[in-house]
Amino acid sequence: MIIFGTRARYRTVATGEFFCPHCQRPREYAHRQGKNYFSLYFVPIFPMGDGAEFYECQTCGMSYNADVLNFKPKHASDDINQLLNRVKAKLDMGTPVEYVIGDLTTERLDREIAFNAVRMAIGDERHICPKCELSYAKTVQTCPSCHVELQTAAAL
Numbered sequence: 001m002i003i004f005g006t007r008a009r010y011r012t013v014a015t016g017e018f019f020c021p022h023c024q025r026p027r028e029y030a031h032r033q034g035k036n037y038f039s040l041y042f043v044p045i046f047p048m049g050d051g052a053e054f055y056e057c058q059t060c061g062m063s064y065n066a067d068v069l070n071f072k073p074k075h076a077s078d079d080i081n082q083l084l085n086r087v088k089a090k091l092d093m094g095t096p097v098e099y100v101i102g103d104l105t106t107e108r109l110d111r112e113i114a115f116n117a118v119r120m121a122i123g124d125e126r127h128i129c130p131k132c133e134l135s136y137a138k139t140v141q142t143c144p145s146c147h148v149e150l151q152t153a154a155a156l
Helices: 066-070 076-085 087-092 097-106 111-122
Strands: 004-020 025-040 043-057 126-128 135-137
Touching: 004 043, 004 066, 043 066, 076 087, 076 097, 087 097, 087 111, 087 135, 097 111, 097 135
Parallel strands: none
Antiparallel strands: 004 025, 025 043, 126 135
16 A cells, blocks of 8 residues: 655744734744645655745744734733723722732733832832732722731831
């Protein structure tokens, strides 16, 4: 029995950075080109023509055509500005300080800048939940998740 067919082989021709529509973040990409080969017993023997050409996100693995390089996301700085403007309101509503800092750093904001944004919004005085050990703004009196009265913490 003779087993033959075609098989595609891919190679990376370039790399760079683009805005991945799936990740919604700037990511590294690999520009990949394929070539179809005649194969005998699953071994590529000779090329039969060009195959697919695509751009692959190195983080999520999604593949896109060349149009993805022209994709212009909404301005991330607008999102960061909106997030920074909501820091005080989120903290006053009972969101833990650690969660707000996590949200800011997820948006690619430097950790020190995130700490300073929280400090500017609510100062250094915090309340701590004795049960879950999360810290809150001094305006929050009870832990929203544990329903325990918060204790005053030392200045951070």
